[in-house]
Amino acid sequence: MNNQTSVTSIRDGAAVSAAGTTATAVVYEAPRTFSLRELPLPEVGPDDVLLEVTLCGVDGSELHMFNGELEMFNGRAPLIFGDEIVGRIAAIGEAAREERGLDMGDFVTVESRWPCPEGCRHCDRGQYFICLNNTGHRGYGSIPLAEAPSLWGGYASHVYVPRNALLYRIPPQLSERAALFACSVLANGLRWTEVSGAGPGKTVVVIGPGPQGLASVLAAVRAGSAVVSVGLERDAERLAAASSLGAAHTVAIAPGENPGETAERIRALVGEVDIVIEGAGFAPAKQLAYEVVSPLGTVTNVAVASPIEQPVNFQQMLMKEIKMLNPMSHPHTVGKSLDLAVELLENGLDVGRLVTHEFALRDAAAAIDVAANRTEESPIKVVLNPAL
Ligand SMILES: [Zn+2]
Known part of the structure; x- marks a missing residue:
């Protein structure tokens, strides 16, 4: 040496x-x-x-x-x-x-x-x-x-x-701050939307408006999809951020509202839902994902919260022929994410x-x-x- x-x-x-x-x-x-x-x-x-x-x-x-x-x-x-x-x-x-x-x-x-x-x-x-x-x-x-x-x-x-x-x-x-956001959080959002098949003509629901959820909103909007950002009522500022990033709609879940009701409100806004990126991790969020996604749609799980084992309605998955994806982080995406951050900056974001x-x-x-x-x-x- x-x-x-x-x-x-x-x-x-x-x-x-x-x-x-x-x-x-x-x-x-x-x-x-x-x-x-x-x-x-x-x-x-x-x-x-x-x-x-x-x-x-x-x-x-x-x-x-x-x-x-x-x-x-x-x-x-x-x-x-x-x-x-x-x-x-x-x-x-x-x-x-x-x-x-x-x-x-x-x-x-x-x-x-x-x-x-x-x-x-x-x-x-x-x-x-x-x-x-x-x-x-x-x-x-x-x-x-x-x-x-x-x-x-x-x-x-x-x-x-x-x-x-x-x-x-x-x-x-x-x-420094833009680089920090792009190096991991945006890279995740980019990969998760890419593997989900986000693109023009697709409607994407992103559950959870934390940093990763907002990055997924940003990436899906940039891919040409119509995007709905879903959070809790206490997430008002984060949902406002989602709007500023291009989400077509935001939905705040009221205390006590069940996933079926939320799904109905989302469908009333956008009709069919092709892709759900589930970034909250909790059981009601998982239920909402499978509830709101349209038949032949894709649910992409990117978050795990306690308890890590949660019930899945396999009959619902089968009857709707739902695709479930579980992408892990962002292999080989950081370079693209940094380029995306530059492109967004040049477009004023x-x-x-x-x-x-x-x-x-x-x-x-x-x-x-x-x-x-x-x-x-x-x-x-x-x-x-x-x-x-
Ligand atoms: Zn290895």
């Missing part, structure tokens, strides 16, 4: 923070317990990259991890959360520089999962989010701190990028405005509560900014 190169890169790296030799990280120690730790910056080998994190997305679902509801993560603590990451290259090995065509200071995003080095049946088909050699679904935000070089999550000033991880250069037109809340690393627990919609705030996308 040519460590000389890497050490020089770090020493010479103007982009390395003033702190110099350590990274600051929010470490998940145990349920409901974060600590702010200083961790040594790793030596960067010839194939490696070190990013200085500019922004990291906070996902409402990280509340379940923080609460200790996901046993898988408790067993891995201590670890650093955060898998939606944009940042600048603070150090880069010689081989990585050549192979990736990237250099110090470049503004990039790193994808949360990557193809296994040895190759497997799924990775070879482009499905690295369900890699057969990655049975623990490991990636950013889910690798223990004990595993060198520890910097495996975006809730930190720096993240380590190994050889196989996927880095994408961010187009210069995009702001800055997706960066969907980032509504920025928090310092030390306030990560508060950021999670806001992102999970447990406060009086009306967030869309919540992020951590290590520079605050």
Whole structure:
């Protein structure tokens, strides 16, 4: 290993923070317990990259991890959360520089999962989010701190990028916030609408107006579909955002309204429903999806909420010949998503405005509560900014 190169890169790296030799990280120690730790910056080998994190997305679902509801993560603590990451290259090995065509200071995003080095049946088909050699679904935000070089999550000033991880250069037109929204949330929306078959002449109902739902609205509108965004009455601001992104209709579910009634209201607005993207996860939302979709339509499940096992009416699925899809994340979509963000910006829509809340690393627990919609705030996308 040519460590000389890497050490020089770090020493010479103007982009390395003033702190110099350590990274600051929010470490998940145990349920409901974060600590702010200083961790040594790793030596960067010839194939490696070190990013200085500019922004990291906070996902409402990280509340379940923080609460200790996901046993898988408790067993891995201590670890650093955060898998939606944009940042600048603070150090880069010689081989990585050549192979990736990237250099110090470049503004990039790193994808949360990557193809296994040895190759497997799924990775070879482009499905690295369900890699057969990655049975623990490991990636950013889910690798223990004990595993060198520890910097495996975006809730930190720096993240380590190994050889196989996927880095994408961010187009210069995009702001940090726009890049953050595009790197994962919009990429999900884009893939989920594409696999669902959204396009001109199709009516798409998107259940759940959180960031991922809004990204799906945006992608389906851009694909030429007529879109209905569905939320609860308390989601008024998010539903207004859906309208501003081009949703033809918004539907707010009243307290106590049953899925059949909501389905009827939606059909009264649009008639046939070709595609439902179910992004809320709860049982009534799943029921609404199968209720409202027209015969021969498609229901695309993209959210899971507790309890994860929910009843499905197979007779209804059969009698309506419903197609059910379950796309996992956004393999091979980040580049397209960044291009889409640029195209939208050129047409007057800055997706960066969907980032509504920025928090310092030390306030990560508060950021999670806001992102999970447990406060009086009306967030869309919540992020951590290590520079605050
Ligand atoms: Zn694999």
